[in-house]
Amino acid sequence: MKIAADWVVFENDDLVAFNKPSGLLSIPDREGKEVSLKTLLKEKYGQIFTVHRLDKDTSGVIVFAKNEIAHKFLSKQFEERQTKKIYQGLVIGSLVEKKGTIDDPIAEHPALNGTMIIHRKGKESLTDYEVLEDYRIYSFIQFRIHTGRTHQIRVHMMNIGNPIVCDPLYGDGKPVLVSSLKSKFKLSKDIEEERPILGRLALHSFQLSFKDVNGEMIELEASLPKDMRATLQQLAKRKK
DSSP states (O other): OOOOGGGGGEESSSEEEEEEOOOOSSSSSSOOOOHHHHHHEEEEESOEEOOOOOOTOOEEEEEEESHHHHHHHHHHHTTTTEEEEEEEEESSSSSSSSEEEEEEEEEEEETTTEEEEEESSSSOOEEEEEEEEEEESSSEEEEEEOOTTTTHHHHHHHHHTBBBBBBTTSOOOOOOOOOGTTOOOOOTOSSSOOOOBBSSOEEEEEEEEOOTTTTTTEEEEEOOHHHHHHHHHHHHHHHO
């Protein structure tokens, strides 16, 4: 596997930012068996530093530092919540409130490894959300996260009853099929089984803003991947 040229969102002497595809680990996991973006970057750049990470199945903007000075400078902004992180995603159903803030502490599940829960003794977790489009069966939402907890958006959305589409941990994990959106859908004769239009976690890191080592504001944006765009097009047609 190689880094595709169109993954690169921004690059200078201190950092490089990518539009990470869904299904690719940000950094190596404990087993180290799967390819990760960081592993690919090490092959290309030699030295590379982790600043933050995205879940494997979340696509979108992710930044890596190229040297220790930039790494320290950027990491500090993430730790001190000086960055602006905007995500976009599809959730199941319609939301009662079209705009709001979810302020529920998140903790690790005591028994299920790698799963998070809402818990009063958890860490402060703050998510702003706004419904961009309500398709009734699904809603397209923009999120701003003020804290960077593991699975934060996914846990918060599950907790209000609108889990992220295709979320195997906090939702039903079911893929989106065109046949479920189109009443007159027919498979071609030579195809036995319908392929999902969207078969992965419908969450995308859309925008990221921070300051570079010279104090200049950097505002990055990663366009929505093809599968999410195609799903939104089908939902828009259905809504008409």
